[in-house]
Amino acid sequence: KKVVQLMPTDIKEELLAKYPPKVARKRAKQIMINEATESEAPSEILANVRTIPGIITMRGCTYAGCKGVIMGPTRDIVNITHGPIGCAFYSWLTRRNQTDAGEDGENYMTYCFSTDMQDQDIIFGGEKKLEASIQEAYDLFHPKGICIFATCPVGLIGDDIHAVAKKMKAKFGDCNVFAFSCEGYKGVSQSAGHHIANNQVFTHLVGENEEPKEGEYKINLLGEYNIGGDGFEIDRILKKCGITNIATFSGNSTYDQFASAQYADLSAVMCHRSINYVADMLETKYGIPWIKVNFIGAKSTAKSLRKIAEYFGDKKLIDKVEAVIAEEMMEVDKVATDVRTRTDGKTAMLFVGGSRAHHYQDLFAEMGMKTLSAGYEFAHRDDYEGREVIPDLKVDADSRNIEEITVEADPELYNPRKTPEELKALEEAGYQFKHYAGMNPDMDKGTLIIDDLNQYEAEKLVEIMKPDIFCAGIKEKYSIQKTGVPMKQLHSYDSGGPYAGFQGAVNFYKEIDRLVGSKVWSYMKAPWQENPELTGTFVWE
Ligand code: CFN
Ligand code: HCA
Numbered sequence: 258k259k260v261v262q263l264m265p266t267d268i269k270e271e272l273l274a275k276y277p278p279k280v281a282r283k284r285a286k287q288i289m290i291n292e293a294t295e296s297e298a299p300s301e302i303l304a305n306v307r308t309i310p311g312i313i314t315m316r317g318c319t320y321a322g323c324k325g326v327i328m329g330p331t332r333d334i335v336n337i338t339h340g341p342i343g344c345a346f347y348s349w350l351t352r353r354n355q356t357d358a359g360e361d362g363e364n365y366m367t368y369c370f371s372t373d374m375q376d377q378d379i380i381f382g383g384e385k386k387l388e389a390s391i392q393e394a395y396d397l398f399h400p401k402g403i404c405i406f407a408t409c410p411v412g413l414i415g416d417d418i419h420a421v422a423k424k425m426k427a428k429f430g431d432c433n434v435f436a437f438s439c440e441g442y443k444g445v446s447q448s449a450g451h452h453i454a455n456n457q458v459f460t461h462l463v464g465e466n467e468e469p470k471e472g473e474y475k476i477n478l479l480g481e482y483n484i485g486g487d488g489f490e491i492d493r494i495l496k497k498c499g500i501t502n503i504a505t506f507s508g509n510s511t512y513d514q515f516a517s518a519q520y521a522d523l524s525a526v527m528c529h530r531s532i533n534y535v536a537d538m539l540e541t542k543y544g545i546p547w548i549k550v551n552f553i554g555a556k557s558t559a560k561s562l563r564k565i566a567e568y569f570g571d572k573k574l575i576d577k578v579e580a581v582i583a584e585e586m587m588e589v590d591k592v593a594t595d596v597r598t599r600t601d602g603k604t605a606m607l608f609v610g611g612s613r614a615h616h617y618q619d620l621f622a623e624m625g626m627k628t629l630s631a632g633y634e635f636a637h638r639d640d641y642e643g644r645e646v647i648p649d650l651k652v653d654a655d656s657r658n659i660e661e662i663t664v665e666a667d668p669e670l671y672n673p674r675k676t677p678e679e680l681k682a683l684e685e686a687g688y689q690f691k692h693y694a695g696m697n698p699d700m701d702k703g704t705l706i707i708d709d710l711n712q713y714e715a716e717k718l719v720e721i722m723k724p725d726i727f728c729a730g731i732k733e734k735y736s737i738q739k740t741g742v743p744m745k746q747l748h749s750y751d752s753g754g755p756y757a758g759f760q761g762a763v764n765f766y767k768e769i770d771r772l773v774g775s776k777v778w779s780y781m782k783a784p785w786q787e788n789p790e791l792t793g794t795f796v797w798e
Contacts, residue, residue, distance in 0.1 A: 265290040265703055268721055272707075272714050280309055287708040291700050302697070304708045305637045307445045313712035315608065315732060316634045318441035321348060322450025324406040326531060327458070328437070330354040330482050330507045331515070333363035333401060335394045337370040339387050339418060340408025344441070345371035351731075353749045355486050356509045363400065363511075370394060374410060383416050391425045395432055401512040402462070405436035412440035433512075435461040446635030446709075448530070448611065455534035458506075458515060463539070465516035472501025474569050477521040479536050479547070480528030480612070483508025485754020490761050491552050494585070498562060498578050506532050519543045523568055525550040525561070529693070530611030530636050549693040554619030555589040555762040585759035592763045593623055596770040601625030603725040603773050606718065608710045608733070609747045611636040615696040617728065617747055620756070620765050626773075628700060629722055632707035636696075641706065643695020716740060725773045741779040743772040 263271070269288050273281040286303035308314040317325075320340075325348040328336055338345035349369040358364035372390045374383055387405065394403055403425070405418050418436040426434040439453045476495075481488050488508035495502050503521040504514035518539065524547035526536050536547040548568060550561035559582045566578040603626045607614040614631045621628055633640060697706060707714065715733055719740050727737045728747045737744040745751065745768070753768055755761040 263721060265705055268705060268718070271721060272717055275713070280312075283309060288714075289697075289706045289708075291697055291702060291704045291706050302638065302641050302706060302708055304633070304641060305445060305448060305635065306709075308709055308711075314634075314709055315711065315715075315730060316446045316709060319443040319447065319450040319453070320344060320406060320408050320439050320441040322444075322447030322531070322635075323437050323439035323454040324348055324450070325352060326447060326482065327451055327454035327507055328404055328406070330356070331510045331512070332356040332358055332366050333511045335365050335368075335370055335398060335400045335403045336406065337372065337387075337390055337394060337403060338406050338408060339372045339383060339390075339411050339416065340374050340406075341410065342371050342373045344408040345369050351749065352482070353485050353754070354508060355483050355489070357489070363398075365398065365400065374408075379410055379414055382414060383411065384418075384421055387416065387418065387421050388425065391421070391434060395425070395429055400432060402433040402435075405434070407436070407438050407440050409441045412438065412443070433461065433465070448635045448637070451531040452534055455532060455538070459535055459538045462512070462515045463535070464519045464543075466513060468517075470501070470503050470517050470520040472503070474500045474565075474571070474574055475503050475521045475523075476500055476565065477518050477524045477539070477545070478502050478505045479524050479526045480530075480532040481505055481508050481552070481757075482528075484748070485750040485756065487552070487755045487757035487761060490755040490758035493760075494552075494558070494562070494581065494758050498566075498581050499574065500565060506535060519545070521545055523548065523565065525565055527552060528612040530633075530640055551616050551619065552757040553613070553616035553761075554623055555586065555593075555759050556623060557616070557619045558758050558762070559586070589759050589762055592766050596766045597625045599774055600766075600770055602627070604629050604722075605726045605728065606722070606724045607631040607728045607747065608634070608707070608715065609729060610634050611640060613747050614728075615640070615699065618696075618699065620762060621769070623762065624766055624769060626725070626769070628704065629724055630705040630707060630718060631696060631700065632710050633696070634709060636708075639695065641695050641697050641708075643693060643698050712736065726769065738778050739781070741781060743775060743778055745769065745772055 269290060272288060273284055276284060289302045308316060324336060324338060328334065329348065329352065338348070346369060350366065356364055356366045370390070372383060372386050374386070378386055391403055391405070394400070405422055407418055411418065418438070422434045422436040426432065435457060437453055437457050439450045443449050478491065481491060483489065488505055492502060504510065504518040506515070522545065524536050524539055524545055526532060526547050526549050529549055539545045540547055548564055550564060551557040552561055562578045562582060566575045605621050605626050605628050607617055607628060608631065611633050614633050618628045618631065700706065715729070716736060719727055719737060719742050724742060726743050726745060728745045729737070730746055730748045734744050734746060750756060753764065756765040
């Protein structure tokens with residue numbers, strides 16, 4: 258094993274060395290040597306900007322963020338993709354969002370609905386085909402809701418999916434049909450799709466039920482998608498504590514959960530990146546406050562439960578939460594103590610989406626493992642810098658027919674780059690704040706934080722820093738393993754999970770212990786490593 262002593266600045270230079278000057282200049286702003294501390298102003302990073310064409314990004318598209326991420330996990334809405342078949346097929350359960358509809362609950366998750374657009378639809382328009390598909394779904398299933406999702410060609414040819422949805426909703430009378438203009442090309446990443454989904458689900462669905470929900474401590478769990486069963490584990494814990502979960506956005510969720518979300522007393526936001534818009538709209542329209550929680554990591558789970566209990570401020574709940582934590586931590590501590598004898602001091606790299614690259618560092622820290630480098634695919638600056646000024650939100654809250662809910666923010670106030678003194682002054686001037694931790698202040702000084710990491714940089718980084726484990730998605734998996742480093746998918750969890758909550762932490766400790774302890778990948782040599790100069794004769798037949 259080649260041991261190289263490189264400073265973070267050298268590593269950054271190495272990563273940029275291959276690029277043409279203009280590309281290097283832009284990438285340099287997205288590769289940051291972390292200097293953040295709790296008390297200083299956070300360092301700046303360029304995020305949520307277009308990927309430079311030619312670079313092989315890890316990102317996904319706007320359709321993926323809307324249909325795949327936010328609406329996909331809802332089990333009793335028929336989600337129809339209006340587009341070529343691949344868009345529906347590749348967003349069908351690859352995310353491993355799990356469902357449990359009980360004995361006779363509706364569950365359309367096992368179906369993949371698509372209008373299967375063909376060349377002739379592109380030329381002559383696809384609205385009639387979409388209308389027929391909606392009718393077919395209605396006749397077959399009589400669902401409470403049908404959602405339509407636009408793919409790239411739909412926007413390019415100009416099919417009016419909203420007009421079709423409106424017509425069919427009026428025709429059926431007992432089925433809520435609405436559409437999402439989430440063409441893949443629309444934003445710079447999945448993130449635009451989250452926003453579109455948030456707006457439409459809030460406009461067309463939240464608040465539809467008029468029967469109040471029962472429960473002593475009622476919360477919505479926002480930004481939890483039940484990947485690998487995470488949501489099941491969180492629900493188990495909440496139930497044990499006596500906390501009622503009215504609606505999860507959107508793991509294993511139902512039409513009725515969304516429609517009743519206004520009856521919760523508090524929104525607990527897990528993945529802020531994907532669902533902050535709904536959290537804000539619930540607060541503005543219904544006065545439901547939100548707090549950030551993180552159920553990834555046993556300590557983080559305990560902290561989040563205490564935060565929820567503290568919000569309600571009821572002694573009965575506070576005591577119950579403490580009893581649950583004490584009981585659950587016995588098994589967690591036992592396993593953590595054992596695995597730490599092998600994992601302590603090992604190193605990790607995490608490049609995932611818009612929240613997990615931060616949240617999963619807690620789990621690694623519980624195993625004594627250090628995160629050398631991390632970054633998001635598509636998060637915004639506030640996810641990195643970790644504090645945000647919430648200005649007065651001007652939302653057209655009374656209108657239920659709004660297509661797009663606009664939040665007018667003073668860009669100067671919205672800029673999260675404020676020193677503690679500046680924040681204090683603004684607070685005294687009467688502005689409301691939400692403070693929350695971000696990736697930068699939570700990571701060690703001198704670590705490398707890289708936005709929108711790409712294929713080339715991933716391999717280079719692994720080659721230079723040789724982490725004990727690399728975490729990202731399916732596109733990265735095999736190229737990383739070929740470098741001899743174990744790879745764990747933090748999107749789909751490969752075939753594992755749950756990793757959230759207390760039992761999830763135990764699962765994760767065991768899985769990572771196994772991976773970082775295994776030498777199998779380091780023994781592997783790719784054919785071109787053994788025979789770098791293979792020659793052959795190409796025969797044209
Ligand atoms: S489940 Fe979430 S936690 S919703 Fe988001 S930002 Fe994606 S699908 Mo992949 S795993 Fe990932 Fe996050 Fe929130 Fe998942 S880190 S990229 S869009 N994500
Ligand atoms: C998406 C979904 C994804 C992809 C994961 C991966 C997921 O962005 O379209 O690249 O392995 O979690 O399923 O993020």
